[in-house]
Amino acid sequence: MSPLNPARVAREFPTRYRLEAARCDGCGAVSFPPRVVCPACRGRKFATVSLEPEGKVLTWTVIHVGPSSHKHEVPYALAVVELAGGVRITCQIADVDPARVEAGMPVRLEFRRIQEDGEAGVIAYGHKAVPA
Amino acid sequence: MSVGIVGYGAYIPRRRIRLGEIAAVWGADAATYERGLELHEKSVPAADEDTITMSVTASRRALARARIDPSSIGAVYVGSESHPYAVKPSGTVVAEALGTGPAVHCADLEFACKAGSEGMFLAAALVKSGEVQHALAVGADTSQGAPGDALEYSAAAGAAAFIFGSTNLVATMEAQVSYMTDTPDFWRREYMRYPRHAGRFTGEPAYFKHTLGATRMLLEKTGLQPKDFAFAVFHQPNGKFPMRAGKLAGFRREQLEAGWLSPWLGNTYSGASPIGLTAILDQARAGDRILMVSYGSGAGSDGFVWAVTDRIDEVRAAAPATRDQLDNGKLYVSYGTYAKMRGKIRMGE
Amino acid sequence: MRDVAIVGIGLSRWGEVWDASLRTLWTEAALAALDDAGLDRVDSITVGSMTPGLFVGQEHLGPLLADELGMAGVPATRVESACASGGVALKTGFAEVAAGLADIVLVTGVEKMTDVSGDECTAALAAAADAELEVFYGATFPGLYAMMARAHMARWGTTREQLAMVAVKNHRHGALNPHAQYRQEITVKDVIESAMVAEPLTILDCSPITDGAAAVVLAELGVARTIAKGRPIVRIAGVGQATDRIALQSRADLTTLPATTLAAQRAFKMAGKTPNDIHLAEVHDCFTIAEILVVEALGFCKPGQGGCQASSGRTALGGEIPVNPSGGLKSKGHPVGATGVAQAVEITTQLRGVAGKRQVAGARVGLTQNMGGTGASTVVHILEVAS
Incomplete structure (x- = not known):
């Protein structure tokens, strides 16, 4: 069981690389990542949309004791970010003194390395937020 | 058919290390480096940045300025000497992140510091041939010098991306040339962590011979003279070389300053003259001519003549300016943090 | 039934x-x-x-x-x-x-x-969060609860000291429980000055x-x-269970635990009781903020008032509604799969009237609340002395 099994990583590329989401044909709710059933209305038909890469910090923490996958990054800011359009994501806030992060802070998503499977394994990319 | 740049973008990491911080660790005299090489600080990629992440961000910025449908991009070239994978392309990640779709000719290029301009050369030629509508070329590096080596004072990180096409150009390509010889001035053998270089042999017989050779070819090919250019940019292994090459080629300091970033950026290797070009485009006006000459050890130079169009004013603000990235929002790191982020510390199993 | x-x-x-x-x-x-x-x-x-x-x-x-x-x-x-x-x-x-x-x-x-x-333990526990949406990006459980704490503090003015008071109270209770893992009393200062885990939560805000x-x-x-042997018979009067969106980011409100509210409503309805009928409760204080959110969700106080329940003494032994007389997860310990059953052990002990120094006087109706993840699953039981 590795979160960085190549097949497992690859199937997330549309969402992690391009921020692809699904807008429900029935109620318009946007699911990110895309789902089979809309959690808002249980609709099953969707259109592919891309998330706006700008948003603001809703709530945040600074992780001082990290999991082994991120332990050399501590202390790092982790936040729930609300993107323009209302979709919320969990991500790190990079390129900032963690002490300066606060609720309401405007941020923009940037493409970053999220994890790697050691020095020889796959590198998993995705997005982190940076101060806008 | 005119071919040229439709959109351009640069990415410079926010972290910096001052030369004095490095010199203090190795007992070197910082002032000697600052004066001798005209270097003051350099960019440092964070642990979560690499050639791929910087290429993606620079390419997205180029796309924002180009205002084209990514599916019209038929070729993606990423030039770097620090591809995160030794085997497995960087370009596929960049293309997927941009959403080009699969009908793309994609390749990673390597030729020391001219891998970026190589991609530009190929992309332009491919558009000119009519084979593809748009082509993306990226030069990006997170280069490493061995701890304590002279290269450690300059090896920096950054990326520049250019989308080539034949319509809606911001800069028309008036000429492209390439000049190369087999010259072992700098290399890194397979499986080696850090490169080696041939000291002063990297100067006259290597850097200057090739940059000046390519410049001469461009001037001959176009019939232009240095005074016909608003700007010129040369590969920037340090602060001193590009100014000297420019002056030897007959350019004045005012023509060279806009693209001269290395004193505060360091050597971004494959990104060097391409990032310099983005800084020039940020301030160029319609009708300006730009001469660009890269250099890659081993050795060779690619040269281009660009003529800026009036579309430049429409697209400039669509992405962050290069000088702003260089001058603002800097986060300074200690040597210890730098060594940790750059993987220079031997870790436990 | x-x-x-x-x-x-x-x-x-x-x-x-x-x-x-x-x-x-x-x-x-x-x-x-x-x-x-x-x-x-x-x-x-x-x-x-x-x-x-x-x-x-x-x-x-x-x-x-x-x-x-x-x-x-x-x-x-x-x-x-x-x-x-x-x-x-x-x-x-x-x-x-x-x-x-x-x-x-x-x-x-x-x-x-x-x-x-420790790293493997953190990873195992993190498997209860959303692996792709949260853990992949570096989220930890203390980190997720810390974000809920920040949201609660921002919305209701809950203070750092009020968070710490939950730990102080539960350690005070645990000190009376011979079975507790950490039986020493601690102070607000101890909690705030202990090692930072995920701001604002320190190690003493976390269950062990x-x-x-x-x-x-x-x-x-x-x-x-x-087979009662003359002891009071403890009957399970109400059972309620509920789920919520698993990832914190998917929830409309980061300061509430709707699954706990739903589970409690179901258990109260089945038992024919209200929060006012409860004499004591064992709740899931995996982090100090969790107890604050839970006492609100159970209806023991109004939304936003969770922060002052421990600091006012209302949820302490001798208070109006003692919460976690055993010491809770915080002091008694939290072997995760065992916790929900151990809560029933404590309430039964209390309802039998044999809880010794931590006995809640006159306890006849007790409640257990046990939750998974950041509250995505909750189960509530109401226990009472059968007549």
Whole structure:
């Protein structure tokens, strides 16, 4: 069981690389990542949309004791970010003194390395937020 | 058919290390480096940045300025000497992140510091041939010098991306040339962590011979003279070389300053003259001519003549300016943090 | 539906139990509960355990543990709902007795957490969050609860000291519990100045890593009356369970625990009671902020008032509604799969009136609330002394 099994990583590329989401044909709710059933209305038909890469910090923490996958990054800011359009994501806030992060802070998503499977394994990319 | 740049973008990491911080660790005299090489600080990629992440961000910025449908991009070239994978392309990640779709000719290029301009050369030629509508070329590096080596004072990180096409150009390509010889001035053998270089042999017989050779070819090919250019940019292994090459080629300091970033950026290797070009485009006006000459050890130079169009004013603000990235929002790191982020510390199993 | 009573309770040793394996801990608790009930046979066994596969590389706990008890042949089922595994095992056992599938069920919970490194333990616990949306990006459980704490502080003005007071109160309770893992009293200053884990939560805002098991024996009420041995009979009067969106980011409100509210409403309705009828509660204080959110969600106070419940003494022993008289997860320990069952052990002890120095005077109705993840699963039980 590795979160960085190549097949497992690859199937997330549309969402992690391009921020692809699904807008429900029935109620318009946007699911990110895309789902089979809309959690808002249980609709099953969707259109592919891309998330706006700008948003603001809703709530945040600074992780001082990290999991082994991120332990050399501590202390790092982790936040729930609300993107323009209302979709919320969990991500790190990079390129900032963690002490300066606060609720309401405007941020923009940037493409970053999220994890790697050691020095020889796959590198998993995705997005982190940076101060806008 | 005119071919040229439709959109351009640069990415410079926010972290910096001052030369004095490095010199203090190795007992070197910082002032000697600052004066001798005209270097003051350099960019440092964070642990979560690499050639791929910087290429993606620079390419997205180029796309924002180009205002084209990514599916019209038929070729993606990423030039770097620090591809995160030794085997497995960087370009596929960049293309997927941009959403080009699969009908793309994609390749990673390597030729020391001219891998970026190589991609530009190929992309332009491919558009000119009519084979593809748009082509993306990226030069990006997170280069490493061995701890304590002279290269450690300059090896920096950054990326520049250019989308080539034949319509809606911001800069028309008036000429492209390439000049190369087999010259072992700098290399890194397979499986080696850090490169080696041939000291002063990297100067006259290597850097200057090739940059000046390519410049001469461009001037001959176009019939232009240095005074016909608003700007010129040369590969920037340090602060001193590009100014000297420019002056030897007959350019004045005012023509060279806009693209001269290395004193505060360091050597971004494959990104060097391409990032310099983005800084020039940020301030160029319609009708300006730009001469660009890269250099890659081993050795060779690619040269281009660009003529800026009036579309430049429409697209400039669509992405962050290069000088702003260089001058603002800097986060300074200690040597210890730098060594940790750059993987220079031997870790436990 | 048949009435169900708790007729036996038992705990294993709790703490860093270096000399005991998962199966040994479990067997200690199971035997203690069977002995307490005075029974040597059961119709069925349920086992709550979050992730023995990640902690000790062992799945298939049902037959493993039935075998360990010399009861191969008895139906035995492992139940999983992250840190609510024990509570859901209790609900499962309740359902079997209530439905008439069994007259006597041994309900157990177990987790052996110290056979892995700290990093591996963190990773195992993180498996209860959303692996792709949260954990992939570096989220930890303290981090997720810390973000809820920040949201609660921003919305309601809850203070750092109020968070710390939950830990202070529960350690004060735990100091009275011979079974608690950490029995020392602590101060607000101790909590705030202890090592930072995920701002604003420090190590003393977090429940510890614990090896342990808990067990209760359930019996149909009529059967229970025949083996009561003169003790008060503790009846399960209400059961409620609910789920919520698993990732914090998917929830409309980061300061509430809707699954706990729903589960409580269901349990109160079944028991025919209201929050005012509850004399004491054992709730899931995996982090100090969790208890604050839970007492609001259970209806013990108004939304936004959770922060002052511990600091005012209202939820302390001797207060209006003592919460976590055992010391809670914070002081008693938190062997994740065992916790929900251990809460029922504590409430039963209290309702029997044998809780010693931590006895809640006149306790006749108690509540347990056990949750998984950041509250994505919750199960609530209401226990009362049967008339």
